[in-house]
Amino acid sequence: MLSDFINRSIADQDQAEAANLNYWAHWLGLDRRAQTDDFFMTERDRPAWDASALLRELAVRLDRAVEYTDLYVHSVWALVLSRRNLFDSDPYAARELAGRVGVLLDGGTLSSESRRKSESLYYGLRTGGYGV
Known part of the structure; x- marks a missing residue:
């Protein structure tokens, strides 16, 4: 569940913002990589979307x-x-x-x-x- 991921994996506000944007990109189909878990949302340095x-x-x-x-x-x-x-x-x-x-x-x-x-x-x- 997304709330469990957030509670376990996000340590600060910048990480939360990155997760929000990474999730949007994934949900809108802009990050076309197959995701097997939620940890793609923690990527901050080089996201795979435009x-x-x-x-x-x-x-x-x-x-x-x-x-x-x-x-x-x-x-x-x-x-x-x-x-x-x-x-x-x-x-x-x-x-x-x-x-x-x-x-x-x-x-x-x-x-x-x-x-x-x-x-x-x-x-x-x-x-x-x-x-x-």
């Missing part, structure tokens, strides 16, 4: 499932923090993300934590020249 592809996949889901918005916002935020040059490596995805985050911020339905993370993302996108 960060730009994960950003695109998560960004399109931001406004599709309201009940999961907090999870998607957090995952996008964590991905951007872990890959500092991600916007520059995929300007199209960055512009798409800016538009979607702007809509979320205008909607007024975000939790306070998701609002804070979305504002941080939006600020980074705008200062990087990707804002709408």
Whole structure:
């Protein structure tokens, strides 16, 4: 069970964020390696998935499932923090993300934590020249 894995194997917040992103990449089919156990989620240095592809996949889901918005916002935020040059490596995805985050911020339905993370993302996108 995933919760057992987390309780046994994750020692710190950085490891938890890496596990979250590795799991998303696996679940969305971006990490095509066969997995026989959960320990692929602990990989931090060289994951086997493309960060730009994960950003695109998560960004399109931001406004599709309201009940999961907090999870998607957090995952996008964590991905951007872990890959500092991600916007520059995929300007199209960055512009798409800016538009979607702007809509979320205008909607007024975000939790306070998701609002804070979305504002941080939006600020980074705008200062990087990707804002709408």
